[in-house]
Amino acid sequence: MSSPGYRPTPAAASQLNLRGAVDLSSLRRPAPAQPPTPQAPGDPGAPAGGEAPGAPLRVDATETNFQDLVQLSAQIPVLFLLWSRYAAESPAVLDAAERVVNSYHGRLVLAAADVDAFPQLAQAFQVQAVPTAVAVVKGQPVPLFQGPADDEQIRSLVEELLKVAAANGVTGTIGDAPQEGEAGTAPLPPLHQAAVDAIEAGDYEAAKAAYKQALLEQPADADAKAGLAQVELMARLEKLTAPEAENLRTMAAEEPDNLDAQLMVADLDLSGGHIEDAFQRIISFIGRNFGPERETARVRLLELFEVVGTTDERVAKARQGLARVLF
Structure with a gap:
C-alpha cells in the first residue's frame, strides 16, 4: 500500500x-x-x-x-x-x-x-x-x-x-452548541429557514422561492441574495452528467461566443474550485460581445460573485477586470 x-x-x-x-x-x-x-x-x-x-x-x-x-x-x-x-x-x-x-x-x-x-x-x-x-x-x-x-x-x-x-449547500457545523457564558445562535428568519429546509430536502425550486420572497420583503437582505445565487447555481448543475459536462467544455472551446456554453462552463469551473477561471471566462465573453447577451453575462457574473462572497479578494480582482471591459 x-x-x-x-x-x-x-x-x-x-x-x-x-x-x-x-x-x-x-x-x-x-x-x-x-x-x-x-x-x-x-x-x-x-x-x-x-x-x-x-x-x-x-x-x-x-x-x-x-x-x-x-x-x-x-x-x-x-x-x-x-x-x-x-x-x-x-x-x-x-x-x-x-x-x-x-x-x-x-x-x-x-x-x-x-x-x-x-x-x-x-x-x-x-x-x-x-x-x-x-x-x-x-x-x-x-x-x-x-x-x-x-x-x-x-x-x-x-x-x-x-x-x-458551500456552493453545493453543505454549510453545517458540528459541536456548535454555545459554550458556558456564550449567547446561543439566533434562529434564522422564517423564510431563510424555509430555504435551508428546502435545500436539505433537495427542493431547489422551493428554496429559490423562499429567498425571492425574502428579497421582496427586504431588498437589502444580503444573506438572501447570496443564498439565492447559491441555490440557482446548484439547480443549474443538479442534473448535469459528467459526459454532458465534457461536451459543454468542448463546445465552449470551439464556440467562444456561445453564451449558454460559456456560462455553463463557468458554473462548472466555479463549483470545481476554479474560481478565477470562471470569472475570467465570463469577463472575456463580455469584452467580445455587445447587446443583450453581454448584459446576461454581466448579471450572471454578479451572481457568481455572491456565491463566492463579495469580500473575497478574487471577487475584488474580477470586479476590476469587469470594469476594464465595460468602460
Whole structure:
C-alpha cells in the first residue's frame, strides 16, 4: 500500500470538484451502527494537540461507520485521511490535518482511516499509496492530495473545499452548541429557514422561492441574495452528467461566443474550485460581445460573485477586470 520513496506533491486547490468517479456505496456496513461522534479536546482517548475547545478532533473511520460518515457529508465536509503505521509520512500528515481541522471549529470533520486495519476503506477510495486525503461532500469524493503535506498546504486545500461545499449547500457545523457564558445562535428568519429546509430536502425550486420572497420583503437582505445565487447555481448543475459536462467544455472551446456554453462552463469551473477561471471566462465573453447577451453575462457574473462572497479578494480582482471591459 505504501512506498517509502513516494513523494507526490499535494493536488492544486483549483482542481477540487464534486465529480469523483469513486462509488462510495460499494462499501456496506456489516451491521447497524451509531452515528460517529467526533472527539473533542480533553475527551478520554482523544489525540493530543487540539487547538479549539469544543472543536471536533477526529473520528476513527472503520468499515462499520463508513456509510454513517458518508451520510454526514450531506451536512458538513468529511476529510478522510487514509494512513498506515508503515508509511513514514503518515503520523506527521495526520497531526497536521488534525490541527487544521480543529481550527475550523466544527465546519468539517477529520476521519482517520487506518488502511492496515481496514483495507476496504483504501479500496473504496481506490487509494494506491498513503497517506492520502480525500474529502467527501454530499456523498461525492473530492481528491485532495497524496504523500506529505504540511499545515499550510492542507489549510489551502481546506479553504477551497469549504467553498466547494458551500456552493453545493453543505454549510453545517458540528459541536456548535454555545459554550458556558456564550449567547446561543439566533434562529434564522422564517423564510431563510424555509430555504435551508428546502435545500436539505433537495427542493431547489422551493428554496429559490423562499429567498425571492425574502428579497421582496427586504431588498437589502444580503444573506438572501447570496443564498439565492447559491441555490440557482446548484439547480443549474443538479442534473448535469459528467459526459454532458465534457461536451459543454468542448463546445465552449470551439464556440467562444456561445453564451449558454460559456456560462455553463463557468458554473462548472466555479463549483470545481476554479474560481478565477470562471470569472475570467465570463469577463472575456463580455469584452467580445455587445447587446443583450453581454448584459446576461454581466448579471450572471454578479451572481457568481455572491456565491463566492463579495469580500473575497478574487471577487475584488474580477470586479476590476469587469470594469476594464465595460468602460
